[in-house]
Amino acid sequence: MKNGLIIVGVIAILFAGSIWWSKSLQKSDPEIISRNGLHWHPTLEIYVKGEKQEIPVNTGIGDQYAAQPMGMSPIHTHADANQGIIHMEFEGVVRKEDTKLSKFFESWNKDINSFGSNVFMKVNGEPNTELGNYEMKDGDKIELRYE
Numbered sequence: 001m002k003n004g005l006i007i008v009g010v011i012a013i014l015f016a017g018s019i020w021w022s023k024s025l026q027k028s029d030p031e032i033i034s035r036n037g038l039h040w041h042p043t044l045e046i047y048v049k050g051e052k053q054e055i056p057v058n059t060g061i062g063d064q065y066a067a068q069p070m071g072m073s074p075i076h077t078h079a080d081a082n083q084g085i086i087h088m089e090f091e092g093v094v095r096k097e098d099t100k101l102s103k104f105f106e107s108w109n110k111d112i113n114s115f116g117s118n119v120f121m122k123v124n125g126e127p128n129t130e131l132g133n134y135e136m137k138d139g140d141k142i143e144l145r146y147e
Contacts, residue, residue, distance in 0.1 A: 033099065037091040040138035043084040044104070048115050048146045057081045060107030073107035074098065088136065101142065102132030116146035 046053040060076030068074070074090045086104055097103075105112050112132040113119070121128045122143040128134060136142065 031095050031097070032093060033096060034090070034094040035092070038088065038094050038138075039090075040088040040099075040136070042086050042088070042136040042138065042140035042142055044086055044101075044142045044144070045084050046115060046144045046146070053115065055081045055084060055086075056108070060104075075104045075107050086136070088138075096135050099135045099137070100132060101130075101134045101136055104136070105132065112144075115144070118147045120145045120147070 044055060046055065055077055057077060057079055059081065060073030061071070065072045070089065072089075075086060075088050077085065078087060088099065090098060102112060105114070119131065121131055121134070122145075123134060124141050134142070
C-alpha cells in the first residue's frame, strides 16, 4: 500500500512538472508572429522614374524551390501579380525576420536596389524608411518609387 502511494505521488509530481515545462516552452517570444503558419496578402507597386514595373507571375515558384514546402518560396506571386499581390504562405513557426520585404526580393532573385538606389517608400500611404527591413503585414499597400 505504501509503495502504491509513493508511485501515485511520483506520477502526480511528474505530471505537474510536465505541465509546467510545457507552459514554459510556450512563453511569448517577441520575434515569433505565429506558431501555426500564416496566409497574408500585402500588395507591392514599384515605379521607376514614374513608370510602373510589372512584378512577374509565379515569382518564387519553380524548380529551385522544389525542396521547400509546397514547392515554392513562402513569399511568392501567382497570376494576380499584375495587381501587385504578394502571397505569404508560411507553415509552422513564422518569425518577424521571415516577413521582411527583402525576403520577397530574394524570392525574385533581386536586391531591393535592383531598380536604383534613390528610392522612396510608402506603406499604407505613409512614408516609411525601413525598405528591405520592413515587416510586411496582411493587407499592406507598399509602394516603392525609384528616381
